Structures are given as structure tokens and as C-alpha cells.
Amino acid sequence: MTFLDQVRWNADGLVPAIAQDARSGRVLTLAWMNREALAATVDTGLAHYWSRSRRKLWKKGESSGHLQAVREIRLDCDDDAILLRVEQAGGIACHTGREHCFHKLYREGRWQDADPVLKDPEAIYGHDPS
Amino acid sequence: MTFLDQVRWNADGLVPAIAQDARSGRVLTLAWMNREALAATVDTGLAHYWSRSRRKLWKKGESSGHLQAVREIRLDCDDDAILLRVEQAGGIACHTGREHCFHKLYREGRWQDADPVLKDPEAIYGHDPS
Numbered sequence: 001m002t003f004l005d006q007v008r009w010n011a012d013g014l015v016p017a018i019a020q021d022a023r024s025g026r027v028l029t030l031a032w033m034n035r036e037a038l039a040a041t042v043d044t045g046l047a048h049y050w051s052r053s054r055r056k057l058w059k060k061g062e063s064s065g066h067l068q069a070v071r072e073i074r075l076d077c078d079d080d081a082i083l084l085r086v087e088q089a090g091g092i093a094c095h096t097g098r099e100h101c102f103h104k105l106y107r108e109g110r111w112q113d114a115d116p117v118l119k120d121p122e123a124i125y126g127h128d129p130s
Numbered sequence: 131m132t133f134l135d136q137v138r139w140n141a142d143g144l145v146p147a148i149a150q151d152a153r154s155g156r157v158l159t160l161a162w163m164n165r166e167a168l169a170a171t172v173d174t175g176l177a178h179y180w181s182r183s184r185r186k187l188w189k190k191g192e193s194s195g196h197l198q199a200v201r202e203i204r205l206d207c208d209d210d211a212i213l214l215r216v217e218q219a220g221g222i223a224c225h226t227g228r229e230h231c232f233h234k235l236y237r238e239g240r241w242q243d244a245d246p247v248l249k250d251p252e253a254i255y256g257h258d259p260s
Binding site: 002030 | 233
């Protein structure tokens with residue numbers, strides 16, 4: 001049994017993968033991996049995910065330049081979630097141009113935008129990706 | 131539209147929820163929430179999840195005493211993942227008796243156990259829950 005076989009992939013062949021900044025400890029993103037994405041992450045040392053919207057292997061940062069260099073890969077007790085500790089190129093993980101994706105803070109009954117846009121998405125991608 | 135309606139629940143009515151230790155920054159667990167679990171978390175200030183194996187609302191720590199007091203709730207840019215910053219009672223989040231669930235570290239082609247059991251699960255639950 002390989003390390004890929006030990007992962008409990010869901011019915012779609014995916015598991016959730018958390019990326020955490022190795023220096024600040026900030027939780028950057030939650031994305032999804034299939035076998036190919038995890039294998040590519042191990043082989044290259046760069047985070048790869050499965051894009052559910054585009055239905056393709058996605059090298060994080062391939063269009064933005066915001067690559068994630070992987071320092072550590074962990075699997076959880078139930079073998080169905082992955083944690084990456086990464087060095088985030090450019091200090092921006094989110095397609096909105098923010099440091100991380102979890103920028104909506106619950107306060108007084110609603111989600112409030114709590115973190116600044118560090119770089120305009122149009123400047124990152126040449127167009128707004130959202 | 132309420133804050134519950136804004137969440138993009140999946141086909142099973144769930145979203146992944148990451149719990150992070152508010153003091154150490156350690157990523158403790160990845161669990162799942164449905165509407166009821168998120169509402170109960172907001173209402174009580176204690177992390178509630180949906181147990182996919184037991185198919186019931188699960189107040190984290192209800193049998194172990196290892197409650198998670200919620201300091202912050204965040205939603206991501208795509209509205210389909212939640213991040214909780216918590217104070218972990220007992221310093222143990224994992225049913226294996228470890229501080230956190232991500233104790234399997236990838237090294238040299240396999241997952242290696244990288245973190246100590248702090249308390250025997252039988253001492254926590256009166257039986258081994260695994």
C-alpha cells in the first residue's frame with residue numbers, strides 16, 4: 001500500500017487540503033486534492049490541488065505567480081484530510097488579492113469583511129478572476 | 131438572507147470546518163458542519179459539528195470533556211469553508227488523545243506518526259473510540 005492508497009478519498013476521489021503559512025501560522029486556504037494533486041505536490045514540492053470548478057489539476061499560483069512551497073505534509077487521524085505547511089510566494093494566497101481566503105468574520109449576525117486586499121486581482125491576473 | 135443562507139452548503143448540506151487553536155495557531159481538526167451545527171456554534175459559543183459517521187449533531191467534547199470555546203468564526207472567499215479559532219479544553223482535540231488530528235507526517239514515501247498521545251483514549255472515554 002502506498003501513501004496515496006492510505007488516504008480515504010471521498011466518492012469523488014477528493015479530500016480537503018488546508019494550507020497553513022509555515023511562518024505566521026495563518027490558515028490560508030482550504031482546497032481539494034485528488035491522487036494526482038497529492039502526488040504532484042510530493043514530487044515537485046509545490047502545492048497542487050484539484051480545481052472543482054475547472055475540473056483540472058491546478059498548480060497553485062500557475063497564473064498568479066503565488067506559488068506555495070511545501071515544507072510539510074500531514075494527514076489526519078481518519079486519513080481523510082490533509083494539512084500543508086507552506087511558504088506563500090508574494091504573501092497572497094487568495095484570488096481576491098488578500099493574504100488568506102478566510103476574510104469574512106462573523107459579527108453581529110452577519111459575515112463582515114475583515115481583511116484588506118493587498119493587491120488588485122486585475123493586477124495579479126490581468127483580469128478579475130471572480 | 132441570513133448568515134446561514136450565505137454559506138454554500140454542499141449537496142449533503144455540509145461544509146468543512148477547520149478548528150485552529152487561538153493561542154498556538156495549531157490546526158487542530160477538520161470536521162463538518164450543517165446549518166444546525168453552525169447555528170448551535172453561534173448560539174452557544176461552543177463548537178458544534180455534524181458527525182458524518184453517527185449522523186447527528188455533535189457538540190465537540192460532549193463525551194470527552196474536550197470542549198472548544200469559540201473565539202472567532204470566519205467564512206472563506208467562496209463561502210464554502212469555515213475557520214474557527216478556539217480555546218481547546220484540556221489541550222486535546224483528537225479522539226486518539228493527541229493535541230491535534232494531523233499527527234501523520236509525510237516522510238520518505240509514507241505517513242509517519244509524529245506526535246505523542248497525551249492521554250490514553252480509554253482514560254478519556256472509558257473505552258477506545260476508534
